[in-house]
Amino acid sequence: MEREVIDASTASVTDGNRPTAAAPPRPALPLATAAVAAVAATVTLTAATAWSVSDILPGSGLPAATGAAVVTAAVLTLLRPALRAVRSGRTATAAWSRGRRADARRAASEAREDARTVLGWCLSALVLLGSVWFLFANDRAVQRTFFDGEVMGVSFSGITLAFGTNLFIAVIAQILILLWGLALALARMAPGRAGRPLRLLATTYIDAFRAVPAIIIIYLIGFGLPLAEVPFLSSLSPIWFAILALTLTYSAYVAEVFRAGIESIAPGQSAAARSLGLSQSATLRHVVLPQAVRRVVPPLLNDFISLQKDTALVNVIGTIDAFNQSKIFASNHFNLSSVTVVAVLFVLITIPQARLVDRLVIREQRRGKGA
CATH class of the missing domain: 1.10.3720.10 (MetI-like)
Structure with a gap:
């Protein structure tokens, strides 16, 4: 009896001559959704930080608004890869349900990569915002003590x-x-x-x-x-x-x-x-x-x-x-x-x-x- 040839894209584990169902890729949609939420949270915190700085520094409303606009625009550029991650996650789910195993794994991998990239940049932005909060905390005590121009x-x-x-x-x-x-x-x-x-x-x-x-x-x-x-x-x-x-x-x-x-x-x-x-x-x-x-x-x-x-x-x-x-x-x-x-x-x-x-x-x- 001839041995049946199985496509690697539809089965990755074999038991003797009989293929078994391949394990589905890790769900990428939750991570992509978290990336979109991180972008939204970072934009919100950026606006809140700019508002606080403008209150602490008299006459700094325009510079603070300008800086906030620049940072917000930079963070908003992350929305594109975040939405792309969501789209790729949905594509992976649909491809798996239709039996297209290789396409599903590829789409899930792309979704995770985009989502992790977005989360990494959002984390960097949050660290920067945290530094600004630290400098201007307690009525700019830290800024005056260590960074007095x-x-x-x-x-x-x-x-x-x-x-x-x-x-x-x-x-x-x-x-x-x-x-x-x-x-x-x-x-x-x-x-x-x-x-x-x-x-x-x-x-x-x-x-x-x-x-x-x-x-x-x-x-x-x-x-x-x-x-x-x-x-x-x-x-x-x-x-x-x-x-x-x-x-x-x-x-x-x-x-x-x-x-x-x-x-x-x-x-x-x-x-x-x-x-x-x-x-x-x-x-x-x-x-x-x-x-x-x-x-x-x-x-x-x-x-x-x-x-x-x-x-x-x-x-x-x-x-x-x-x-x-x-x-x-x-x-x-x-x-x-x-x-x-x-x-x-x-x-x-x-x-x-x-x-x-x-x-x-x-x-x-x-x-x-x-x-």
């Missing part, structure tokens, strides 16, 4: 100049960290019995400095070296104390990044180089390190982003950086908007680097796939 304008130039100290500390420390971190990584990977003391010392150093918070190291060096009257070191300025402390701390983290990169290189690379007559140091310098450094650039940049933020910790030893300067303005004006300026400056230099890290990671992944 007058205080931000007065303090901007002084804080920007002081921010140059943070950048100087970060750049010099990064250079020293790269050198000292690589030396620690090589010491921790020193081969043979002769390298055991180096491995022990490097491991102890790395474990110790990764265990102690950076602010404690900065405090101990910034106040301890002058009190101990250590020759040469005790006469350094607070800026160089900060550079020294951050170098000692972050080199422990960078050493582990370098070690991971070196260990990721296939042992066959070193074996091939040694077989060609290269020494251990020449193999490391010309074969292993170039490949390892290329692989660890993204995690190194992540560490340096953290380093840039931690330069604000140097205020504990009296260094006049952007944060210390902002505190002076804050105490004079009884307002924290100057500190917000510092936060904005850090954001402006950090986010581009974060995006650069993402691009480097993607490029490394593509290179790995191509290999």
Whole structure:
């Protein structure tokens, strides 16, 4: 007896030679209806927010109405995919009832995709509206405390100049960290019995400095070296104390990044180089390190982003950086908007680097796939 051939669009599960009914797709109509309701709720909340802002800010009726109109128009554009999701959900139900299984599944998938897209954008709009409510709550207390335009304008130039100290500390420390971190990584990977003391010392150093918070190291060096009257070191300025402390701390983290990169290189690379007559140091310098450094650039940049933020910790030893300067303005004006300026400056230099890290990671992944 010949085996009956069954179309995959009408049956997806078989019991021996006998097909069984395929399970229907998940209902998409409820999710699509929820998307339409979310658009309506978001438009309503946008109008309510604009009305509240116009009441709180005298003379802001026209700007608030204009902003509300723009946001409402943007949200209303989501109504089209929401209605399309409803239409696709109904199409899926009708197609399934008529036995068109493949069409039903495709329509249900399109309905869910459109509905989820609408819900995602509505959620983003609601978060934005919530931020506006938060800023203008309690008679604009939050806005006046953290985003006072007058205080931000007065303090901007002084804080920007002081921010140059943070950048100087970060750049010099990064250079020293790269050198000292690589030396620690090589010491921790020193081969043979002769390298055991180096491995022990490097491991102890790395474990110790990764265990102690950076602010404690900065405090101990910034106040301890002058009190101990250590020759040469005790006469350094607070800026160089900060550079020294951050170098000692972050080199422990960078050493582990370098070690991971070196260990990721296939042992066959070193074996091939040694077989060609290269020494251990020449193999490391010309074969292993170039490949390892290329692989660890993204995690190194992540560490340096953290380093840039931690330069604000140097205020504990009296260094006049952007944060210390902002505190002076804050105490004079009884307002924290100057500190917000510092936060904005850090954001402006950090986010581009974060995006650069993402691009480097993607490029490394593509290179790995191509290999």
